[in-house]
Amino acid sequence: MAGAKAWGVDVNPWCVEATLENLRWLKKEYGLQGAEYKVLQGDSRSLSTSVQREVDCVATEPDLGPALRHIPTTAYASKIVDRLRPLFRDFLEGAHDVLKTGGRLLLVTPYIKTRSGTPVTMDVEQWALNVGLRRVHPFGRTVFAGNGARESLNKTASFVDAEKRHRIGREIHVFQK
Numbered sequence: 001m002a003g004a005k006a007w008g009v010d011v012n013p014w015c016v017e018a019t020l021e022n023l024r025w026l027k028k029e030y031g032l033q034g035a036e037y038k039v040l041q042g043d044s045r046s047l048s049t050s051v052q053r054e055v056d057c058v059a060t061e062p063d064l065g066p067a068l069r070h071i072p073t074t075a076y077a078s079k080i081v082d083r084l085r086p087l088f089r090d091f092l093e094g095a096h097d098v099l100k101t102g103g104r105l106l107l108v109t110p111y112i113k114t115r116s117g118t119p120v121t122m123d124v125e126q127w128a129l130n131v132g133l134r135r136v137h138p139f140g141r142t143v144f145a146g147n148g149a150r151e152s153l154n155k156t157a158s159f160v161d162a163e164k165r166h167r168i169g170r171e172i173h174v175f176q177k
Contacts, residue, residue, distance in 0.1 A: 008039035009050045016041045045090035047098045054100040061108040061170065062087055068112075068167040077112040077120035084110065089127050096131045099177040105133060111162050111169035119162075121171055133175040 006023075010016050019039045027035045042050035044062060065080040072080070088109065095105050109122040125135055135157050162169025 047094035
């Protein structure tokens with residue numbers, strides 16, 4: 001809808017087909033005659049194998065962990081995040097490889113609610129720095145000029161989307177190459 005040429009990569013063939021179906025519907029529903037997209041089956045940890053050129057932006061929501069029936073203990077939530085760490089580290093390297101200089105990465109990481117009330121999250125900033133990405137504060141002062149209530153968003157580095165009914169929410173980060 002923004003006029004971008006979109007590429008999608010998923011390891012699950014069912015997800016690839018479902019994404020293609022959704023994109024075909026969007027194209028028809030909104031009359032997007034010139035919409036260009038590809039959705040490939042592949043592993044997001046090796047993006048350069050699937051996407052063999054530099055891109056302006058990568059947006060992703062990798063595995064956030066198992067579906068949970070109950071709010072977990074902090075120890076169990078930490079085990080979930082520990083199990084996911086290699087996936088995210090590998091993905092960051094692959095994203096760096098395909099991003100153009102100045103390109104941006106929007107990365108979603110798990111935000112797991114716990115019985116103690118303190119969420120378990122994944123600190124990805126150091127990993128991003130290690131591969132050559134820097135955190136971006138997506139909102140500049142001009143966006144909220146004159147609006148004191150939202151002025152603090154200028155300093156926001158990530159956002160959390162965690163509905164009350166969900167046990168695992170999403171922390172959304174923006175990085176730039």
